[in-house]
């Protein structure tokens with residue numbers, strides 16, 4: 001058999017896995033219907049989120065639920081039909097979001113997040129992509145001092161427990177480093193060991209080039225089936241049949257299709273999101289990636305313009321785009337920063353691949369020797385690709401993994 005390992009999905013996760021496996025000396029083919037980094041890993045906010053040690057729980061406090069229920073908030077919207085379709089996965093999400101369970105999940109999630117910047121750095125040094133990375137952190141902006149005061153003890157705890165670094169800024173401190181804001185802010189948490197990427201798709205592309213330089217092969221084709229054949233796996237595509245001894249599914253938001261085909265059940269759902277690029281008004285500049293914490297969207301300076309990314313929309317993957325969330329985020333963003341015109345006709349739409357217990361699935365597929373899973377990285381897949389790639393590489397080679405992989409085991413839902 002010519003190829004040892006086929007990786008399906010060339011987003012940040014699949015490309016990072018393919019890179020690690022090729023650099024370990026395996027003969028690897030990376031398969032995607034699009035060029036590397038052209039789906040979810042294209043349109044995200046491009047933050048490598050060292051501070052994101054706690055995943056996003058389901059809103060459980062009554063006040064939160066009342067706020068979200070009218071379906072007009074910027075940070076989260078839902079489509080009732082999709083809520084019903086995903087009832088079982090969302091029930092799991094609700095249960096795992098209970099405070100005691102979340103408290104157990106946070107250190108598990110953090111065990112992977114804590115390696116995100118170091119693992120990216122190892123890759124972007126080899127890929128010659130350092131100029132795409134900005135190591136100046138990002139700003140969590142507060143309109144109200146009261147809300148910021150409630151958030152600071154959480155930041156303190158994450159600093160003590162997980163090595164997150166931050167600086168608390170007052171009104172003058174924010175104005176000093178981000179002088180072109182429209183109105184004074186009550187303050188900000190400046191997360192200082194998080195990085196931001198000026199062109200997320202270009203970074204994935206550079207990692208894919210580094211994979212090819214390590215001997216990897218890229219096939220652009222849509223996969224339709226995966227079958228166990230003899231000693232390996234056969235991926236049927238709209239082009240060639242691809243045979244390999246082992247196969248890794250890194251199919252991001254499309255992973256539920258593959259779980260169905262494999263007759264496996266996991267509490268999987270997607271949280272959609274949108275982006276749009278804007279110019280800045282003459283003489284104005286956005287220096288940092290920033291989040292309007294009380295509204296729930298991000299503005300990040302990108303090569304293509306100022307990228308506004310929305311919060312989560314609980315909807316099915318294939319449903320048509322809905323404009324309201326982006327429009328509302330844009331209106332709030334214009335109160336904050338002097339955005340100029342939209343730079344594209346149509347907003348970009350993508351979907352965060354999520355699991356009910358808020359952790360990705362990384363490891364050997366249950367009862368299917370030679371098949372591996374690496375999906376469900378939710379709000380932090382761009383951050384976690386390289387850390388996941390290293391973990392899968394070590395597991396496939398039977399080495400002792402650099403972190404405990406058990407919390408991410410695909411068998412945990414069986």
Ligand SMILES: Cc1cc2nc3c(=O)[nH]c(=O)nc-3n(C[C@H](O)[C@H](O)[C@H](O)COP(=O)(O)OP(=O)(O)OC[C@H]3O[C@@H](n4cnc5c(N)ncnc54)[C@H](O)[C@@H]3O)c2cc1C
Pocket residue numbers: 008009010011012013014031032033034037038039040041042043044045046047048049221222223224250251252253254271272273274275309310350351352353375376377378379380381382383384
């Ligand atoms: C608005 C928004 C903002 C975000 N901001 C951030 C951020 O700042 N930081 C962060 O860390 N994360 C962020 N995320 C999350 C992050 O983008 C995702 O978690 C991550 O991109 C997922 O990567 P992936 O490789 O798993 O999936 P993808 O990038 O979607 O890759 C999956 C690939 O599989 C391929 N594929 C699937 N099925 C098939 C098939 N049958 N045949 C061939 N190819 C197939 C697809 O074409 C695709 O290229 C954000 C997400 C959104 C929506």
